[in-house]
Amino acid sequence: MRVAVLGLGLVGGSITRRLHPDHDVAGWDADPETRELAAAAGIRVEEAPDADVTIVATPLAASGDVLARLSTADCPIVTDVGSVKVPVLAAARAAGLAGRYVGGHPMAGTEHAGFAASDPAMLAGAAWVLCVEQDTDLTAWTTVAALVTGMGCRVVPTDARTHDDAQARISGLPHLLATALAVAGGGGGPLARTLAAGSFRDGTRVAGSRPELITGLCDGNRDALDAVLTDTLSRLTDARDALRAGGTVRPLAEAGHRARLALTVPAATVAVRLDATAGTFRADLADLGAAGGTVDAVRPGGELLCRRPG
Amino acid sequence: MRVAVLGLGLVGGSITRRLHPDHDVAGWDADPETRELAAAAGIRVEEAPDADVTIVATPLAASGDVLARLSTADCPIVTDVGSVKVPVLAAARAAGLAGRYVGGHPMAGTEHAGFAASDPAMLAGAAWVLCVEQDTDLTAWTTVAALVTGMGCRVVPTDARTHDDAQARISGLPHLLATALAVAGGGGGPLARTLAAGSFRDGTRVAGSRPELITGLCDGNRDALDAVLTDTLSRLTDARDALRAGGTVRPLAEAGHRARLALTVPAATVAVRLDATAGTFRADLADLGAAGGTVDAVRPGGELLCRRPG
Numbered sequence: 014m015r016v017a018v019l020g021l022g023l024v025g026g027s028i029t030r031r032l033h034p035d036h037d038v039a040g041w042d043a044d045p046e047t048r049e050l051a052a053a054a055g056i057r058v059e060e061a062p063d064a065d066v067t068i069v070a071t072p073l074a075a076s077g078d079v080l081a082r083l084s085t086a087d088c089p090i091v092t093d094v095g096s097v098k099v100p101v102l103a104a105a106r107a108a109g110l111a112g113r114y115v116g117g118h119p120m121a122g123t124e125h126a127g128f129a130a131s132d133p134a135m136l137a138g139a140a141w142v143l144c145v146e147q148d149t150d151l152t153a154w155t156t157v158a159a160l161v162t163g164m165g166c167r168v169v170p171t172d173a174r175t176h177d178d179a180q181a182r183i184s185g186l187p188h189l190l191a192t193a194l195a196v197a198g199g200g201g202g203p204l205a206r207t208l209a210a211g212s213f214r215d216g217t218r219v220a221g222s223r224p225e226l227i228t229g230l231c232d233g234n235r236d237a238l239d240a241v242l243t244d245t246l247s248r249l250t251d252a253r254d255a256l257r258a259g260g261t262v263r264p265l266a267e268a269g270h271r272a273r274l275a276l277t278v279p280a281a282t283v284a285v286r287l288d289a290t291a292g293t294f295r296a297d298l299a300d301l302g303a304a305g306g307t308v309d310a311v312r313p314g315g316e317l318l319c320r321r322p323g
Numbered sequence: 324m325r326v327a328v329l330g331l332g333l334v335g336g337s338i339t340r341r342l343h344p345d346h347d348v349a350g351w352d353a354d355p356e357t358r359e360l361a362a363a364a365g366i367r368v369e370e371a372p373d374a375d376v377t378i379v380a381t382p383l384a385a386s387g388d389v390l391a392r393l394s395t396a397d398c399p400i401v402t403d404v405g406s407v408k409v410p411v412l413a414a415a416r417a418a419g420l421a422g423r424y425v426g427g428h429p430m431a432g433t434e435h436a437g438f439a440a441s442d443p444a445m446l447a448g449a450a451w452v453l454c455v456e457q458d459t460d461l462t463a464w465t466t467v468a469a470l471v472t473g474m475g476c477r478v479v480p481t482d483a484r485t486h487d488d489a490q491a492r493i494s495g496l497p498h499l500l501a502t503a504l505a506v507a508g509g510g511g512g513p514l515a516r517t518l519a520a521g522s523f524r525d526g527t528r529v530a531g532s533r534p535e536l537i538t539g540l541c542d543g544n545r546d547a548l549d550a551v552l553t554d555t556l557s558r559l560t561d562a563r564d565a566l567r568a569g570g571t572v573r574p575l576a577e578a579g580h581r582a583r584l585a586l587t588v589p590a591a592t593v594a595v596r597l598d599a600t601a602g603t604f605r606a607d608l609a610d611l612g613a614a615g616g617t618v619d620a621v622r623p624g625g626e627l628l629c630r631r632p633g
Contacts, residue, residue, distance in 0.1 A: 120518055120520055140517060140518055142518070169514070169517055169518065171514055175514065178511060179511045179514050179515040179518050180518070182507050182508050182510065182511040182515050182523075183508050183511065183515050183518055183519040183520070183522070183523040184520075184522055184523070186504060186507055186508075187504055187522040187523050187525075187526035187527075188522055188576075189559065189562060189572060189575070190500045190503075190504055190526060190559075191522070191526060191579065191583075192575050192576055192578065192579025192580070192583075193500075193555050193558050193559050193562075193575065193579065194496060194497055194500055194555070194579075195578075195579040195580075195582035195583040195586070196555075196558060196575070196578050196579050196582050197492050197496055197551050197554065197555050197558075198492050198493050198496075198582060198586065199581075199582030199585060199586075200492065200551070200554070201488060201489045201492040201493065202613065202615070203590075203613065203614050203615025203616075203632060204479070204481055204485065204489050204612055204613055204615055205489040205492050205493050206585070206586055206615055207450055207479055207615040207616075207617065208430055208450055208452070208479065208489050208490070208493055209493040209586065210430055210493070210494075211529070212493070212494055212497040212498055212501070212529045213492075213493040213494070213497050213586075214586070215497075215525045215526070215528050215529065216497035216500060216501060216525070216526060216529070217497075217579075217582075217583050217586065218522075218525050218583075219521070219522040219525065219526070220579040220580060220582070220583040221580065221583045221584065221587065222580070223580070224573060224576040224577045224579075224580045225576075227572070227576040227579075227580075228571055228572055228573045228576050231562075231566065231572040231576070232566070232571050232572060232573075235566040235567070235569075238566055239563060239566050239567050241507050241510070242559065242562070242563045242566070243563060244507065244510070245503050245504070245506075245507050245559075246556060246559055246560060246563065248503050248506060248507075249499065249500075249503050249552065249555075249556055250556060252499060252503075252541075252552070253549060253552045253553060253556065256541065256542070256545040256548055256549050256552070257545070257549050259545075261538055261542050262499060262537070262538055262541040262542060263534060263535075263538045263542075265499070265502050265503065265506070266498075266502055266534040266535075266537040266538050266541070267534045268502065268505075268506050269501065269502025269503065269504075269505040269506050269527075269530040269534075269537075270502070270505075270530060270531065270532070270533070270534045270537075271509075272505035272506050272508060272509030272527075272530070273501075273502075273505040273527050273528075273530040273531045274531065275509060275516070276505070276508065276509075276516055276519065276523075276524070276527065277531065280513075302514055303512065303513065303514055304513050305512075305513025305514055305516055305517040306517075307517065322513060
């Protein structure tokens with residue numbers, strides 16, 4: 014497959030190095046030093062390569078401009094790796110790319126940045142969201158899924174809005190709560206630091222991430238995060254009001270305990286096969302993703318090997 | 324030293340086994356099976372032993388009754404191990420034990436309960452709060468500190484109200500935020516579980532604790548937790564309002580990052596000595612605890628070997 018990767022930072026660089034030389038890969042980055050590093054690693058560096066699949070891996074803020082430029086280029090399929098999907102989908106539609114665009118998000122990263130930190134091993138076994146919208150071309154989707162599963166990743170089919178809601182719950186919110194907890198602990202001064210043990214250390218770990226990373230995760234997904242944060246504030250306010258009235262936090266403790274157990278007790282999975290040529294394929298993918306399932310391989314002819322909890 | 328331990332669960336059992344046979348230890352528990360287990364482990368079991376130091380290690384709910392009974396017994400020094408200190412101090416004062424009572428809290432535990440789970444090694448190197456109030460007898464305090472440092476623990480001097488505030492910040496609040504986060508993640512269904520990675524797993528770990536443990540930590544410290552939770556709700560509400568208005572969570576991300584760094588960058592410590600016979604001893608202890616310092620050994624004659632960040 015001819016693949017173009019636009020943006021050669023941590024994620025774009027890792028993807029490029031994972032795909033080269035199995036595929037005919039060309040990469041580009043706005044930064045001349047990054048281009049030099051990539052060329053030194055054996056990557057073909059080219060500004061506007063023709064490709065079967067074009068992967069936009071620039072920072073989120075730049076993806077709108079890149080998509081607008083791609084709308085007039087020869088690129089039949091466009092995907093991206095942004096950590097928020099609703100705004101990028103809107104930009105793709107605005108650029109007239111709706112049918113050709115497949116929103117993507119590999120759930121892999123480190124606290125480092127740049128091509129120098131890129132590592133093909135970072136992607137091994139990662140969950141990789143690929144969005145199926147009402148206007149997504151299913152042949153384009155299956156082509157990107159074949160490329161992604163070929164890298165050893167598990168494709169999670171969903172849609173942009175559902176992705177952003179889940180992302181707010183499992184990434185934006187934990188980062189925000191960790192920062193608020195760190196500030197509250199800091200308010201207890203050196204004594205509180207001397208007494209702090211496991212629950213405080215675990216709960217604040219990700220507050221150590223770079224502030225710009227946390228800001229990007231949260232500001233970039235403001236609508237979904239607003240909704241889940243508002244729910245959470247309401248639940249915590251109820252607990253505070255119960256404490257104040259001489260009541261108990263027990264209902265929240267029990268609900269949290271049940272939810273945590275559901276997360277950690279690994280679900281048994283069953284293998285399922287989907288047929289990309291079936292008339293139900295769009296609905297089949299939506300069901301698979303909603304059930305927590307993944308596409309693990311795409312066979313020639315359109316058979317998808319999948320797993321789902323069950 | 325003659326020591327009595329009343330309540331032989333996880334903490335009381337661990338203390339008893341750590342002190343025996345270095346000291347003349349007797350223990351008691353309301354539960355006959357627990358008494359049998361303790362006797363089988365070589366502990367002298369006796370209901371109301373005469374002792375130089377009596378350690379109340381019953382569940383918090385029972386400590387008021389036990390303290391009331393001790394007020395008429397021959398026990399010159401009484402301490403306890405409860406995870407909240409203001410209510411126990413009030414009960415000790417109500418029982419007329421003010422001068423003889425030293426509030427204590429060893430920062431050690433596991434998710435298990437009962438004498439069968441007790442383990443002297445659980446206490447190794449633990450921070451152990453001993454409260455100094457205006458009416459605390461300093462000879463009683465130093466006697467308990469000698470017993471505790473003799474077990475290899477580091478004594479943190481503070482007062483009941485400051486302890487409970489710190490405890491709300493570094494234990495009650497992280498447990499409550501973890502349960503709220505687990506519930507929010509659970510609301511994203513199986514898809515969110517498939518996508519959940521490190522930040523969500525770390526942030527929800529302690530939500531897996533027994534609900535009665537979390538409830539006890541929070542309900543037992545309701546005033547202090549109300550205050551710090553109210554502050555935290557206000558900070559998170561500001562972040563939500565900023566998101567909603569098209570602004571940024573950056574100020575919170577930066578404050579949280581600074582607070583977390585202060586926690587994890589280990590402070591260099593300096594050795595200091597305190598003199599238990601000095602007129603400034605009460606203030607010296609308060610300063611040491613507020614600075615995040617600990618008493619590591621008590622020498623005959625009243626010299627205390629301490630460490631503090633600096």
